[in-house]
Amino acid sequence: MAKTNIDTVEHASTTADTQQPWAALGLKADEYERIREILGRRPTIAELAMYSVMWSEHCSYKSSKVHLAQFSENTTDEMNEKLLVGIGENAGVVDIGDGWAVTFKVESHNHPSYIEPYQGAATGVGGIVRDIMSMGARPIAVMDSLRFGAIDHADTLRVLPGIVAGVGGYGNCLGLPNIGGEVIFDPCYQGNPLVNALSVGKMRIEDIHLAKASGVGNLVILFGAKTGGDGIGGVSVLASETFDADGPAKRPAVQVGDPFAEKVLIECCLDLYAAHVVDGIQDLGGAGLSCATSELASNGDGGMRIWLDRVPLRDASLRVEEILMSESQERMMAVVEPAKLEEFMAITRRWDVEATVVGEVTDGKHLEIFWGDEQIIDVPPRSVAHDGPIYNRPMQRPAYLAALQGNVPDDLARPADGEGLRAALLSLMASPNLCDKSWITNQYDRYVMGNTALAMPDDSGVVR
Structure with missing residues (x-):
């Protein structure tokens, strides 16, 4: 499939003064200059798009990484005793004894x-479930922690029904019970609801898989759904006309999920693991192929070469940078030894999952991506996936915090009579944060698959 006006590495090497839309893609001037220093030339438009999305707050945590580092810095040897996989992989894995492990992942999709x-919440659940799958585990349950604005605000009425339906709909269609969670209403969340979803999986310790591309000559396989134009604007402004004023109309910024396709993908992956045909694996979520290829290559011991024109597409009009950034759901990328390719393909065919060899592991140090014979990306993968900018933003203690923390119950006015007690009791009973939440939790299936021992309204969820 031919693409016109492709900005190649060769062309970028000879056109240093070309104006590029780095600011429109969310990069700062110094970040753009750093990219040029890393490459020793201006980036191609595909490279610029890749760096912009991988160096975004969404993917790189460039403003929060200095704070998140405290979790590993303050971890003791005792804490690490049962930790099998920690920060840096798709999900954490903990040893629970007798050769079994559980894996957890919580992530926001705000x-x-x-x-x-609906789709925002649904694909948030789908993404964390694929993180559990990519560790080699079977997902067994989901939970959610939600924050909304004032319960009587019109926008809360707009977002809440869809978010609750999306969380419940996607997880339950996968056969995963929703065994617990919480819902809080406060005006501070008006216009910025927080949607945190958690998934938990079970596995044998020996079945742990990691996101790495190792072994020169091993094949890179993309499998699952075809790549479309949905989600491109989710973590960048690639959907704008910045690249080409005459290009296609703006793409939808929110991913569109298909839980039934993901259910098939779960069973297919578990069969692949059981057959021992997967050397490394990564799910495709935020930043799509850009993230999966750069992280696999960065975590491996060599380089990687990808032929982007081999990627199965739902939309043939996608530009090369859009294919790289698409966040189409229900996709995985595996690294497979050539001798195991036919067995891998036989399993995917049995589950009617489309699988395509799109690349290979090389003995170099760079991630190289081609469209046919034209090279559009030539980057050190670690500079994309792990060595992005880190900021130590100025911060200060909010002035109101001392007064808020000093506002203890002993200082509250006490009801002086029966009417006062009645008013206080009715006020508490009317609080949306204290009242019964079954109008939300009853929309979730807590017992799907029949393995739930405890769930709402119990204090915790337990799965057999």
Whole structure:
């Protein structure tokens, strides 16, 4: 499939003064200059798009990484005793004894859920479930922690029904019970609902898989759903006309999920693991192929070469940078030894999952991506996936915090008579944060698959 006006590495090497839309893609001037220093030339438009999305707050945590580092810095040897996989992989894995392990992942999907409540929340669940799958585990349950604005505000009425339906709909269609969670209402979340979803999986310790591309000559396989134009604007502004004023109309910024396709993908992956045909694996979520290829290559011991024109597409009009950034759901990328390719393909065919060899592991140090014979990306993968900018933003203690923490119950006015007690009791009973939440939790299936021992309204969820 031919693409016109492709910005190649060769062309970028000879056109240093070309104006590029780095600011429109969310990069700062110094970040753009750093990219040029890393490459020793201006980036191609595909490279610029890749760096912009991988160096975004969404993917790189460039403003929060200095604070998140405290979790590993303050971890003791005793804490690490049962920790099998920690920060840096797709999900954490903990040894629970007798050769078994559990794996957890919690992640937010806030802004997409505000834009399109149902799909934003649904694909948030789908993404964390694929993180559990990519560790080699079978997902067994989900939970959610939700924050909304004032319960009587019109926008809360707009977002809440879709978010609750999205969380419940996607997880339950996968056969995963929703065994617990919480819902809080406060005006501070108006216009910025928080949608945090958690998934938990079970596995044998020997079945742990990691996101790495090792072994020169091993094949890189993309499998699952075809790549479309959905989600491109989710973590960048690639959907704008910045690249080409005459290009296609803006793509939808929120991903569109298909839980039934993901259920098939779960069973397919578990069969692949059981057959021992997977050397490394990564799910495709935020930043799509850009993230999966750069992280696999960065965590491996060599380089990687990808032929982007081999990627199965739902939309043939996608530009090369859009294919790289698409966040189409229900996709995985595996690294497979050539001798195991036919067995891998036989398993995917049995589950009617489309699988395509799109690349290979090389003995170099760079991630190289081609469209046919034209090279559009030639980057050190670690500079994309792990060595992005880190900021130590100025911060100070809020002035109101001392007064808030000093506002203890002993200082509250006490009801002086029966009417006062009645008013206080009715006020508490009317609070949306204290009242019964079954109007939300009853929309979730807590017992799907029949393995739930405890769930709402119990204090915790337990799965057999």
